[in-house]
Amino acid sequence: MPSFAAFALALIAAQTPQLPYDLPASPAPTVATPPAPTIDSQQAAFTAFIAGLRPRAIAAGVNPATFDRETTGLTINPRVIRADRNQPGGPALGAPSGNLNFAPYRAQHFDAAHIAGGQRRYVTLRPLLSSIEQQTGVPEAMMLSLYGHETGYGSFSGNLDLLQSFATLAWDGRRRELFTVELIDTLKLIDRGIPRSTLKGSWAGATGYPQFLPSVYLRLAKDGDGDGKADIWRSEPDALASIANYLVDAGWKPNVVWGVAVQLPADFDRASIRSPLISPRCPRVHARLSRWQTFAEWKARGVIPLAFPGLRDDEQMTLIEPDGPGARAYLLSSNYQVILDYNCSNFYGLAAGLLADAITR
Known part of the structure; x- marks a missing residue:
């Protein structure tokens, strides 16, 4: 059946008088193309947008001096915009799903390096992991598996300035509310005494060993080493305790395999x-x-x-x-759904579960 748009176009064409063949067609009207925005005009719009967030940030509890100090001189990061716009889409909802083709992802993320690295860390972290499992019911190997998948057991966690990334993404507008909240929560972390130099992460703002967003840190980060701080950037006990706390909050059921x-x-x-x-x-x-x-x-x-x-x-x-x-x-099981809450990807969920099994095999 033709679409409504096609039907409407056909109806308009039928009602429009046709010119004789020998009459020259009128030239199309010239439409002026608006000039592309300059870098300076973009930066001015960006600066005005960020300044407009000041009342909201202060109302959310951010110190006015913190907002002014940390947002002064902020610039757009084009790399972040490119990364956000180049995210894979996937088939439209309701379209034939086809095969996922998990095998290549499995070969890359459930490989000898990930397994051996997890087994080595399991040996050194066993007392800590055992203690967290007793408190939370989250298996030792599952904590390690997510740690391995997110940051290669702490070997990489991103080097982009969170405040600039969130400001860029909020201004760009594709998911403005999400990233505005994260921008404000990043300022709250700075108010808590976490240096901005520590607040580095991925282009989308995931930070620390567990790759938490600032809002997740504020809600679920845990002190795992008893020093009174939840330092997910340098402390493995804090990071692993925070991962377990996330899974518990998402509904992890003890003694049920993924x-x-x-x-x-x-x-x-x-x-x-x-x-x-x-x-x-x-x-x-x-x-x-x-x-x-x-x-x-x-x-x-x-x-x-x-x-x-x-x-x-x-x-x-x-x-x-x-x-x-x-x-x-x-x-x-339902625990697989909990893994999807951490990272909503079937590739990720399957690889995380398989790696957890292999670490303690």
Whole structure:
């Protein structure tokens, strides 16, 4: 069926008198192209935008002197804008999903270097990790896995000035409210005594060993070494305790595995397990997951676990085939959903779970 726009254009054409063939067409009117904004005009608009945030920041509790000092001289970072605009999109919601093609990502993030690095850190950090697990119920290896995925066990965490990144992203406007909040929360961290020189991170503002946004730090960062501070930039105990606290806050269930690899029967009916739900958060990511059923119901369908994870028969699970039918499939628990809360990507969630399993294997 033609679209409404196509129908409207056809209707307009039908009602417009047609010129004889031998009459010359009138030249198209010349439309002046507005000049591209200059760097100076962009910077002036940026400076005015940031100045306009001052009342809101002060109302949120930022010291006026902090706002004035830290925002004076701020400039746009074009690198941050390019990175934000070049984010991969993915298929439109409701379009055929195709295969995820997890294998290349798995090879890069679940490799010998990540596994060996995690195992080495596990040996040295075991007393600390064990203590955090006893307090939170979050497995030692899962804390380490996220630490490894986010910053290579502390080897890299970003070097861009958070305040400049958030100011640039808020001004650019694609997700203005999100980044305005993070800009104000960065100023709150400075008010708390955290030097701006410490507040470095990715282009999107993730910072420290756990790669928290400032709003997440303010809500969930933990003191893991007992010195009265939550230093996620230099203290591994603080970073790991903060990661565990994040997972607990997101709903981590103790003594439940994140997932298990499974084998499906040759005649498996995939249409019958399609989920009718649309997630309000990361809908494309969750659309890859099946409807939820108990572990017992999956086994009754002929799904065979390839490990013995100690799952109860009444545990609710969802299924994913990240490389398409015929390749490896996984049953995933609610704890997998918690990992997606940390980083909403099925690639990330699967690789994080697999690495956690391998660290303590």
